[in-house]
Amino acid sequence: MERKTPVISPEDLRRQAEIAQYIREFWQNQGVTPVACVETYGCQQNEADSEQIRGILEQCGYGFTDAAEGADLVVINTCAIREHAAQRVFGNVGALVHTKRRHPGQKIFVCGCMMGQPEISARMKNSYAHVDGIFSPHHLWQLPEHLYRVLIRHKKAWAVEDSNGAIAEGLPVVRTNALKAWVSVMYGCNNFCSYCIVPYVRGRERSRLPADILAECRDLIATGYREITLLGQNVNSYGKDLGLGVDFADLLTQIADLPGDFLLRFMTSHPRDASHKLFDTMASRPKIARQFHLPFQSGNDRILKEMNRHYDRAQYLELIDYGRKLMPDIVFTSDVIVGFPGETEEEFEDTVSLIERVRFDALFTFIYSPRPGTPAAKMPDPTPKEEKNRRFDRLLAVQNAISEEKHRAYVGKTVRVLVDGRDGDRLTARTGGGRLVRFEGDDGLIGKFIDVTVTDATTWSLVGAVTM
Ligand code: 5AD
Ligand code: SF4
Numbered sequence: 001m002e003r004k005t006p007v008i009s010p011e012d013l014r015r016q017a018e019i020a021q022y023i024r025e026f027w028q029n030q031g032v033t034p035v036a037c038v039e040t041y042g043c044q045q046n047e048a049d050s051e052q053i054r055g056i057l058e059q060c061g062y063g064f065t066d067a068a069e070g071a072d073l074v075v076i077n078t079c080a081i082r083e084h085a086a087q088r089v090f091g092n093v094g095a096l097v098h099t100k101r102r103h104p105g106q107k108i109f110v111c112g113c114m115m116g117q118p119e120i121s122a123r124m125k126n127s128y129a130h131v132d133g134i135f136s137p138h139h140l141w142q143l144p145e146h147l148y149r150v151l152i153r154h155k156k157a158w159a160v161e162d163s164n165g166a167i168a169e170g171l172p173v174v175r176t177n178a179l180k181a182w183v184s185v186m187y188g189c190n191n192f193c194s195y196c197i198v199p200y201v202r203g204r205e206r207s208r209l210p211a212d213i214l215a216e217c218r219d220l221i222a223t224g225y226r227e228i229t230l231l232g233q234n235v236n237s238y239g240k241d242l243g244l245g246v247d248f249a250d251l252l253t254q255i256a257d258l259p260g261d262f263l264l265r266f267m268t269s270h271p272r273d274a275s276h277k278l279f280d281t282m283a284s285r286p287k288i289a290r291q292f293h294l295p296f297q298s299g300n301d302r303i304l305k306e307m308n309r310h311y312d313r314a315q316y317l318e319l320i321d322y323g324r325k326l327m328p329d330i331v332f333t334s335d336v337i338v339g340f341p342g343e344t345e346e347e348f349e350d351t352v353s354l355i356e357r358v359r360f361d362a363l364f365t366f367i368y369s370p371r372p373g374t375p376a377a378k379m380p381d382p383t384p385k386e387e388k389n390r391r392f393d394r395l396l397a398v399q400n401a402i403s404e405e406k407h408r409a410y411v412g413k414t415v416r417v418l419v420d421g422r423d424g425d426r427l428t429a430r431t432g433g434g435r436l437v438r439f440e441g442d443d444g445l446i447g448k449f450i451d452v453t454v455t456d457a458t459t460w461s462l463v464g465a466v467t468m
Contacts, residue, residue: 004241005206006166008141013168017059019144024061026152034072036062041089042079044231044267045202046112048182049140050077053111055172056143064174068099071106073147078112080197082369086114097130107150109133109157111140116201119372121160133157137187137202141168164188165203169212179420179447180227181220185213185251189233191270193297194308195340195368195376198233205234207242210251214258221260226418226447228255230266236273249281256285261449263418263432267293272310274319283326289432290327294319295335299354300347303340306379313354320358331361331433338395339368339388341379348391355398361406361433363399367392400459407435407457414453414467419445436461 027034036057040050053075054064068074076093079085093110100106108131115121116136124134132150135143139159146157165188175181188203189196217228230252232238238248248266256264264287269278271294282288294316298304301312323330336351355363367388370377417429417437426438427445429452437452438461445466456463 008168016144020059027061035065036073037068037071038075040077051173052171054174073107075109078114080113107132111135113201135159138163181225184231186232197371227263234270249277256287265289279323291331291434293333300350333362335364338391341381404459410454437464439464
């Protein structure tokens with residue numbers, strides 16, 4: 001099979017790098033080191049995109065600041081997954097009118113998933129006159145060109161044409177953390193869950209070549225990174241478009257077999273494609289963290305069908321049981337949506353019972369948010385908001401009790417953790433399963449894998465002491 005995914009050509013990427021160099025000189029000629037503020041909403045994929053945005057901006061000569069006030073450039077990287085996040089973006093972009101008034105040279109870009117929604121990008125373009133440019137995720141790699149238009153040509157830059165997406169290899173990155181790195185292995189999603197906007201704004205599934213991913217991971221390990229999280233909307237589909245006979249489990253094996261002391265994580269998995277082979281691979285490689293984020297979304301078969309998820313409750317539970325049989329210490333986390341259109345009280349109770357049956361270590365609970373353009377947004381939704389809120393609160397209470405019990409069970413045990421920083425008078429660290437542990441210790445431990453004995457627990461974190 002031929003590789004189906006379009007790839008941005010090296011010449012096109014070189015052209016962007018040349019424009020970046022031109023912008024750098026433009027600033028140098030003025031004797032100014034410009035600063036940029038990049039603000040990120042939403043998921044890890046967006047965090048990873050923002051690291052590329054910073055990489056490109058650094059090429060263009062920019063330094064960085066956390067504050068929009070006084071910045072020469074503000075980039076707002078948006079999230080479209082729920083309405084609440086979208087509203088916050090409109091509020092915050094609106095407020096930039098004032099920062100721009102105080103610093104008239106300030107340029108403002110809005111990008112990310114919201115800019116992949118035509119009606120939203122049109123609203124941004126038409127109603128927010130202080131915004132200089134917008135671009136969807138498909139047009140990120142052309143940022144030097146957008147910036148050139150705005151900064152040098154004094155024009156607006158609108159880059160939101162729809163596309164199935166392509167792969168741009170070798171973009172520069174400025175990583176925010178010196179120990180933990182995100183590595184995208186694929187982009188886009190083909191699943192079209194009926195509630196989800198992602199496939200519309202991020203295009204079709206497309207995988208990076210294993211050799212490119214391995215080279216990036218090798219580099220990260222050599223630079224001292226201790227944790228690598230492989231990212232994709234649906235990592236289990238990795239490789240299907242490449243035709244190389246390499247699936248996600250094979251890729252994990254190849255990375256886990258790289259020399260060095262590091263921990264490998266991945267997200268997100270779709271239960272439809274999560275294979276036994278993937279669990280077998282995890283069990284066979286100690287460098288692969290025993291944490292599995294496996295969103296179930298609903299515990300009811302009718303709702304799962306309406307959501308277009310292509311698995312049922314029994315299949316989901318079978319996967320959980322298989323993973324636990326193989327690795328009794330595996331940590332499962334998940335996403336769930338309450339109040340999907342037409343969800344009845346009994347159907348909601350199936351979700352509660354699934355949570356009680358699986359006993360996740362952590363759960364991300366969302367109230368259904370209609371996304372214009374998705375099939376679910378057209379479904380009748382008679383359940384009142386108050387009722388949905390009640391269901392949400394009930395799920396939270398059930399899960400919090402489970403999380404606390406699960407955390408209590410750690411007390412007295414010794415766990416291996418990666419020490420990742422300091423919060424006040426305690427060091428912070430994560431277990432292989434992703435649980436947060438706080439304990440007293442020296443800054444010299446940051447960046448090391450050590451053993452910690454757990455002495456106490458709360459719903460959210462563990463307290464420990466360094467094991468001598
Ligand atoms: N409403 C509420 N939650 C949603 N998610 C995705 N789309 C929606 C929506 N329209 C949740 C899913 C997904 C997580 C990233 O966000 O649970 O797994
Ligand atoms: Fe959205 Fe479903 Fe794709 Fe996840 S798998 S990004 S929920 S469409």
